[in-house]
Amino acid sequence: MTAIQILKRPDLIGQPPVSDEQVDLDPVDVTVGELYVVWLNDEPSPVSVEFQKRYTNGVLKFVRASTDQEVFIPKDEWETMRSDGRACRVKVAGRGRDPNSLEDIDPYGLLDPEEAGLNPKEKTKRLLAKKRLEDARVLRFLAIAYDEMPAGRGHAGVKAFIKDALEECALDGKKFAWTPSAGALLRALDRCGEPGNRPLSAFLSKRGQKHGGRRWPDKVLELAVDMNTTFWAKREVRQKEVIAEFFDALKKENDRRQTEVGKLNEIRREKGLPDLRDEEIPLDLKALTRPSRETLRLWINAGENYWSFKTKYGEERARRRFIGRGRPMKATRALEYVMIDHTRIDAWAVIYDEDGVKSRFGRSIGMAKGVAFLPALSRSAHGFARCGR
Numbered sequence: 001m002t003a004i005q006i007l008k009r010p011d012l013i014g015q016p017p018v019s020d021e022q023v024d025l026d027p028v029d030v031t032v033g034e035l036y037v038v039w040l041n042d043e044p045s046p047v048s049v050e051f052q053k054r055y056t057n058g059v060l061k062f063v064r065a066s067t068d069q070e071v072f073i074p075k076d077e078w079e080t081m082r083s084d085g086r087a088c089r090v091k092v093a094g095r096g097r098d099p100n101s102l103e104d105i106d107p108y109g110l111l112d113p114e115e116a117g118l119n120p121k122e123k124t125k126r127l128l129a130k131k132r133l134e135d136a137r138v139l140r141f142l143a144i145a146y147d148e149m150p151a152g153r154g155h156a157g158v159k160a161f162i163k164d165a166l167e168e169c170a171l172d173g174k175k176f177a178w179t180p181s182a183g184a185l186l187r188a189l190d191r192c193g194e195p196g197n198r199p200l201s202a203f204l205s206k207r208g209q210k211h212g213g214r215r216w217p218d219k220v221l222e223l224a225v226d227m228n229t230t231f232w233a234k235r236e237v238r239q240k241e242v243i244a245e246f247f248d249a250l251k252k253e254n255d256r257r258q259t260e261v262g263k264l265n266e267i268r269r270e271k272g273l274p275d276l277r278d279e280e281i282p283l284d285l286k287a288l289t290r291p292s293r294e295t296l297r298l299w300i301n302a303g304e305n306y307w308s309f310k311t312k313y314g315e316e317r318a319r320r321r322f323i324g325r326g327r328p329m330k331a332t333r334a335l336e337y338v339m340i341d342h343t344r345i346d347a348w349a350v351i352y353d354e355d356g357v358k359s360r361f362g363r364s365i366g367m368a369k370g371v372a373f374l375p376a377l378s379r380s381a382h383g384f385a386r387c388g389r
Contacts, residue, residue: 029082031051032052033050033051034050034051034089035048035090036048036062036088036089037087037197038073039081039086046195047064047196048064048196048197058076060072060074090193090195108125108129111129113126113127133204134176135180136200136204138178139180143193143198146185146189147198155182155186156182159181159182216289220288220289227245227246227296228242228299234312235312243296257284257285257288261285309321329376330376331375334377336376338374338376342369342372343369344370
């Protein structure tokens with residue numbers, strides 16, 4: 001397999017100057033801002049590049065993510081690279097509730113847990129955040145090393161790879177306190193980005209988070225969606241009924257998978273091979289974990305919103321629950337209707353008598369309150385603080 005060379009900018013090799021303006025990219029399977037992993041002939045391993053523009057002569061301009069080095073690839077060569085696997089599009093790692101969002105590092109993980117004067121609760125919080133950050137760094141280090149030199153999917157080979165990588169790292173003076181299992185690394189490889197795009201934040205979000213739905217197999221989540229849809233679509237359907245249907249569907253799926261694994265084992269026995277070990281069973285044939293009834297109940301409740309409640313119980317009950325029963329206040333001219341609210345504030349004041357002498361100093365005066373005015377027409381808040389009893 002050949003690799004594309006890093007070309008010089010077309011303007012600098014005797015060709016006519018090209019325009020820096022963007023052109024229509026529809027004929028080419030590439031979009032501005034997308035990340036790709038490409039094989040270059042002067043690099044020992046794949047590199048990550050970001051597409052920036054296409055010149056009018058058909059040359060595509062990329063920039064390396066780590067060094068900002070410009071890489072120019074002709075359109076025809078790029079299509080060949082995309083076809084034979086030398087250029088692979090990379091999906092940005094998603095995390096948190098929004099799969100397109102990124103989560104910042106917990107600042108507690110950067111603070112000193114041994115700082116003097118910390119209470120036990122604060123110290124525990126810093127220690128946990130620090131451990132979570134260190135564990136994420138270990139997983140990211142191993143994932144990047146695995147991308148450069150894969151060790152297969154077998155737990156024995158991955159375990160040996162982890163041991164060798166950490167020992168080599170220790171020889172360079174860097175020791176990690178945690179040694180992840182083979183399963184932990186394999187899960188991180190599947191969930192935390194893709195080769196060439198493994199940000200530290202992606203590893204942080206997959207450990208110690210409460211978004212447990214991301215850890216369930218896709219088939220379980222597919223059945224859960226069907227369960228939720230059935231419950232909120234019909235008024236007469238109760239939670240215990242859809243939960244029972246979920247368990248029946250899950251059992252049928254597990255029985256099917258067990259039958260398929262049995263067929264594979266029969267074929268292996270005919271060839272004189274041992275049965276498949278648990279780690280050798282394909283992912284789409286492994287037995288699905290059964291969620292608890294409480295987990296399913298919480299999943300159903302999480303699907304409650306105005307539209308699902310309206311479908312199940314009607315528009316009147318949905319408005320009563322999510323919007324309110326009264327009509328909103330409307331005004332046709334300024335100050336026709338003004339909404340007023342107040343709250344007590346921690347106000348301090350100095351009171352002078354009629355002769356200019358301080359009568360009180362440094363004391364809270366009466367029932368000091370902050371008052372806000374909201375005209376119904378402009379919807380802009382106006383407020384002031386007053387002191388009084």
